[in-house]
Amino acid sequence: MSAATKNLWGSIPVVAKTKTPLTILREQGRILEEETGGILVGIVTTRTSAQGEMVHNFYIQAPLLGDYSHLLLSVLHGATMFPMEVHFEGRKAPAKNMETFERLLGGILKKPSTREVINSLLVQSGAL
């Protein structure tokens, strides 16, 4: 006699497809490429740190300058994504949810120092 199979999981919720910090960084990279006509691109690299965190590095890359890459910011988070840390210009800021992350990211991308980097790379690439 075989015992009936029981589902001990209970109901596993179907997770709606949501954006992650990585997808947002990649999107911003594509927007940079579109806005500059491909003269600059945004590249994201991902790795696991010794502490087990996911580390996403966001680079602004200039293909016409031999793929020169400027590390703009790093995002560090655990398996649960939040809370996370955003590292920029030697400082770090915490983000406890996606809204805070997007606000922080927007602030960094609009910063005068970031614009300065973009302008400098565009000028040296012969675009301005």
Added chain:
Amino acid sequence: MILCEHADRTAHIETALNKAAPSRRTSFVKPVLASHSSLALFSRLTHGRLSPVTEHRHCLVHALARSKGDELLIASVHLQSPLHQSANDLLLLAQESANLIRDQERQRGHRQTLVVGDFNMDPYHPGMIASHAFHAVMDRRLAMEESRMVQGLEHHFFYNPMWSRLGDDSQGPPGTFFYRKASPECHFWHVWDQVLVRPAILRHFDGARLSVIAQVGGTSLLDHRGRPNSKKYSDHLPIVFEI
């Protein structure tokens, strides 16, 4: 030539180098972006052969064009002094610089890389040996295995020849930096100035041609106690190698 702590004197240094050896023009390799780095590169290579790849406060990476489609990555590092950092801080800084270098290797599709500079760590510091940091080993044959698996992830080796430059029986002085303090643990001599070589270019690296320089021409860089003459020259001794 790679200098750390050049104190914004690149023009002066460039002039001095060209005065000392006028037959071959030496130029300061200008950074792409306004840099807060304490590192400066000087080169005698023809224009265009050495190009910046990325610049960071503690690490500059340049590509040296060899033959068509072939290049060498030269990473210059100057990590912060352990006199002002904890050992953990230094490990994290080492990880950050090593990750920057690994990112560039991945983006450029090769590991023909050497890293040189003032690491402010000895070859046996966790920041030099840990797999997530520089992962630099003392054994050339081990380095030639290229990588090892740690907790399910592949980590590539650097070879660190500076292990052979520690202590009295090494070639040259016992280290590249001397620091005495009145605390129980004091190493006195350190080898903070190092070069690391990836296995892909190790066949071009001759350890016998790596030197810690204690004398330039007839001038000793050491004081009467045999330690770096920081009053007249520098508290570090330079290293020289060929590849």
